[in-house]
Amino acid sequence: MKSDSWKPWALLGPSLTAVFFLLVIPVCFVVVYSFWLRAPSGNDIPAFQFGNYAKFFADFFYPSLLIRTIRVALETVLLCLVMGYIPAYFFYRTESSLKPFLMILIMLPFWISFIIRTLSWINILGDSGLINHVFLKIGLIDRPLAMLYNEAAVLMGLLQYLLPFMILNIYVSLDGIDKSLTEAAKSLGCTEWQAFKEVTLPLSLPGVSAGCLLVFVLTCGTYLPPMILGGPGNDMIANLIFKRIVGTLDWPFGSALSTILLGLLGVIVYTYNRYLGISQIFKTLQ
Amino acid sequence: MAKELEQQIDQMVDRYRNGKISRRDFMKYLGIAGAAAGLAGGPFGLAxxxxxxxxxxxxxxxxxxxxxxxxxxxxxxxxxxxxxxxxxxxxxxxxxxxxxxxxxxxxxxxxxxxxxxxxxxxxxxxxxxxxxxxxxxxxxxxxxxxxxxxxxxxxxxxxxxxxxxxxGQTGIAYNSKHISKDKAEKLGASLLWDKDLKGKLGSWGGDFRTNMWYAALHTGQSPNNITDMDAVWNALREQRGMMKKYWASGSELMSLLANGEIYATVAWSGRVAALQKQGHPIGYLAPNNTYSWxxxxxxxxxxxxxxxxxxxxxxxxxxxxxxxxxxxxxxxxxxxxxxxxxxxxxxxxxxxxxxxxxxxxxxxxxYWNSHQVEWTEKWDRVKAGS
The missing domain is CATH 3.40.190.10 (Periplasmic binding protein-like II)
Incomplete structure (x- = not known):
């Protein structure tokens, strides 16, 4: 038994090496950069000081972007959960021969570039987009509705990006539930709703947890939907990081912002694990 | 390459002899230099x-x-x-x-x-x-x-x-179906602050210079020597309230103008020419001291x-x-x-x-590069509404 203990490490070796070199080391670089200084020309000056962090906390403008990001992420999670559970449950229950086709439809958005999918909303929600065009044509409105370049449009962009992640996570969890359990509950007198509430829902929670965590983390790091579909005042923290790193070559401050976001997400994941148990999520996969 | 490396090693030897670096650091440097020479001058370098x-x-x-x-x-x-x-x-x-x-x-x-x-x-x-x-x-x-x-x-x-x-220039593009040429020329840079265009204005969100440049013109100042900075920021705050979209790329600028999402914006002259060639009703205004590049x-x-x-x-x-x-x-x-x-x-x-x-x-x-970080940060705030 003992002589076999190296085998898992040998199997994990390539992945761990890739994670170490492509994730751990770059993150360490980012953390080190966050203590450096930016010269007026845009060059970096090696240093060990906390000025970049002090700058973040000294001015409410920066924390306010982080708070907005968390708020938008929570809204996205809620929307994805409500809109994702129903189709996932449908896939679990249906015996239709169309099920594989419907599953492919869920995966279909991944075949199209995220940027193109996001941009396509402009043709739907814009002043001369599909919805306004039809409403104007049938006389329902006399001027275009402002549906684009606001927070609702950003949420729409995030939803179309992240909904499949939520659906698939919940579906995987539901698919692992023995259907005879709900039948047993019903044979013991439960109504359809009670069987769902007492049996199916609790057993699907690991998938819900995994989906919520994934959607939350991905939302916090995304910058394209706010950039393309957002209006003045809809920027999120990733937009600011992008601007600092690329726009002003202020790598030290951009790195400090990234480290703060990373730390915050780490705390959230840790708390999530403590109270909801990430280990439960992996049970879904088993 | 070899000469540069030789000079650097000589410098390091001097620094080591003068006690400015430790023996360990000196050996470390020699190791790195050797590896660099090998990579640059060896078979990889030849390739x-x-x-x-x-x-x-x-x-x-x-x-x-x-x-x-x-x-x-x-x-x-x-x-x-x-x-x-x-x-x-x-x-x-x-x-x-x-x-x-x-x-x-x-x-x-x-x-x-x-x-x-x-x-x-x-x-x-x-x-x-x-x-x-x-x-x-x-x-x-x-x-x-x-x-x-x-x-x-x-x-x-x-x-x-x-x-x-x-x-080229970053001038002002306007929808000539909704804004007359006379009005555009009369207002000049102030067209971008016209209250009639509330909700139909655009600007380049990614560049503080362009926005400050036109705010300086609107407030009667020289863009390369702004003396009343408060007036510029206040003008940009006022403009934000009328803004529909801060665009991020030339293609987005063209799309906003072509689809009638916005009626006036700062715009790159080449993009305006492209829209005009495509037959869109877009006029180009180059007010006095237009931003040239x-x-x-x-x-x-x-x-x-x-x-x-x-x-x-x-x-x-x-x-x-x-x-x-x-x-x-x-x-x-x-x-x-x-x-x-x-x-x-x-x-x-x-x-x-x-x-x-x-x-x-x-x-x-x-003038502009020396204030880049300060003004970018300020511009980000104004754009975000603070």
Whole structure:
């Protein structure tokens, strides 16, 4: 038994090496950069000081972007959960021969570039987009509705990006539930709703947890939907990081912002694990 | 390369002997230097040099610009010299500078780039990415508008790291179905603060300079010497309340104007020309002291200068320069008093038939670059509504 203990490490070796070199080391670089200084020309000056962090906390403008990001992420999670559970449950229950086709439809958005999918909303929600065009044509409105370049449009962009992640996570969890359990509950007198509430829902929670965590983390790091579909005042923290790193070559401050976001997400994941148990999520996969 | 390494090792030996570095650090340095020499001078170095001798990289805006350059400059150049031009498109000026800064050695993976704006010439030069061109090896440089080369020379201490290639303006584009030409001309820069256009205005969100420039004009100040900064920020705050979209790219700008999402915005003259060619009802306004800029072919440090200079000369051939100008809708840097221009070039917005660019106001790189971080941060706040 003992002589076999190296085998898992040998199997994990390539992945761990890739994670170490492509994730751990770059993150360490980012953390080190966050203590450096930016010269007026845009060059970096090696240093060990906390000025970049002090700058973040000294001015409410920066924390306010982080708070907005968390708020938008929570809204996205809620929307994805409500809109994702129903189709996932449908896939679990249906015996239709169309099920594989419907599953492919869920995966279909991944075949199209995220940027193109996001941009396509402009043709739907814009002043001369599909919805306004039809409403104007049938006389329902006399001027275009402002549906684009606001927070609702950003949420729409995030939803179309992240909904499949939520659906698939919940579906995987539901698919692992023995259907005879709900039948047993019903044979013991439960109504359809009670069987769902007492049996199916609790057993699907690991998938819900995994989906919520994934959607939350991905939302916090995304910058394209706010950039393309957002209006003045809809920027999120990733937009600011992008601007600092690329726009002003202020790598030290951009790195400090990234480290703060990373730390915050780490705390959230840790708390999530403590109270909801990430280990439960992996049970879904088993 | 070997000489540089030798000098560096000598310096390190001196520092070690003088007790400025420890024995451990000295040994560490020798190890690193050995590895570097091995990689650079060994079989890998040979392969790299062999490859380098047969190709040169060129980064540009892609699309019609690259197509025109390939047809009129790169292919004839390769035919004449046997050296291949590996061209690639970048996503934007800032993103490219980030790539150059992140390359190793900094700038070493890149050769020529089609860059914009005088302040970026200053940024690249200050960051140490510049080279020194031997102008005698670029005979076509004599056809370039003198004001453009003089502007660049003034930044890089009398020498050139780039050849100017085209110029343009960031003026005001307006929807002529909803805004009359008379009204636009009467209001000038203040058109961007017209209350009738509330919810139908746009601006370039990614650039503090453009926004501050027009706020300075609106408040009656010189953009290169703003004295009442509060007035500028207050004007931008006021404008934000009327703004529909801060756009992020040229294609987004065109889409917003073409779809009627916005009726007025600051706009790059070439993009306006493209919209006009497509038949959209878009007018172009260049108020007094319109924001002007130039584009140039920058040669990054470490490039084989003989090859680069030969290529630049091909690119400045009138056929090549004019074809690129027509492709991207910006007038070429060639002096129209020395090189005859076709009618289509003369019709382009921002074209100067005198070749003197007398009324063209460029951003003073010293003034704008020295405040870049401070004003970018302030602009981000204003844009976000604080």
């Amino acid at each position: 790299r040099n062999a490859f380098a001798a047969k190709s040169i990289t060129f980064h540009s805006w892609g699309g019609s610009t690259s197509e025109a350059l390939r047809k009129y400059a790169f292919d004839p150049f390769t035919k004449a010299t046997g050296i291949e031009v590996v061209d690639a498109a970048f996503t934007g000026m800032d993103a490219f500078l980030t790539q150059v800064k992140a390359s190793y050695p900094p700038g070493g993976e890149f050769n020529l780039a089609h860059l914009s704006a005088v302040y970026d010439y200053a940024r690249y030069t200050e960051l140490g990415f510049g080279s020194v061109l031997d102008e005698s090896k670029i005979p076509n440089l004599k056809n370039v508008i003198p004001k453009m080369t003089d502007t660049l020379r003034a930044i890089s201490g009398g020498t050139l790291s780039a050849v100017p290639y085209d110029y 130039m584009e140039y072919m920058y040669v990054l440090k470490g490039t084989d200068m003989d090859v680069a200079q030969k290529l630049l000369n091909f690119m400045l051939e009138p056929d090549a320069a004019i074809a690129v100008a027509l492709g991207q809708n910006y007038p070429p840097s060639l002096d129209p008093t020395k090189v005859s221009m076709p009618k289509d070039i003369e019709k382009l917005p921002a074209f100067d038939p005198t070749g003197k660019l007398d009324g063209y106001l460029f951003a003073d790189p010293k």
